[in-house]
Amino acid sequence: MIVILPFVLLNFIFLYYIRYSFMDQKVEIFICMGSSCFSRGNKENHRRIVQYVKSNNLESKISFRGKHCVGKCAEGPIIIVNGQEYTKVAPEDIMYILSTEFKKD
Numbered sequence: 516m517i518v519i520l521p522f523v524l525l526n527f528i529f530l531y532y533i534r535y536s537f538m539d540q541k542v543e544i545f546i547c548m549g550s551s552c553f554s555r556g557n558k559e560n561h562r563r564i565v566q567y568v569k570s571n572n573l574e575s576k577i578s579f580r581g582k583h584c585v586g587k588c589a590e591g592p593i594i595i596v597n598g599q600e601y602t603k604v605a606p607e608d609i610m611y612i613l614s615t616e617f618k619k620d
């Protein structure tokens with residue numbers, strides 16, 4: 516009994532930490548605002564991301580920032596969501612990318 520109780524307590528603390536330490540994490544979105552990506556679709560992609568976030572009340576759950584050219588213009592427009600790089604992103608892809616990302620919670 517003496518050995519089991521600390522193990523149960525440690526297990527509870529560990530699970531509590533795992534559960535709540537990830538709750539406040541935001542979905543981090545970077546959009547390449549370099550001239551190539553911007554002119555080839557990220558202007559509209561930016562508008563759609565803002566629209567998606569507003570219409571789903573996700574303002575407090577995301578960090579959305581622009582980036583300078585990430586050096587992959589030929590693969591643009593580039594959007595990076597939680598470290599996952601999406602290339603040749605068309606405006607029609609935004610809904611799928613974001614809804615997939617927010618379903619991971």
Ligand code: FES
Pocket residue numbers: 547548549550551552553583584585586587588589591592593
């Ligand atoms: S402008 Fe986006 S990768 Fe160069």
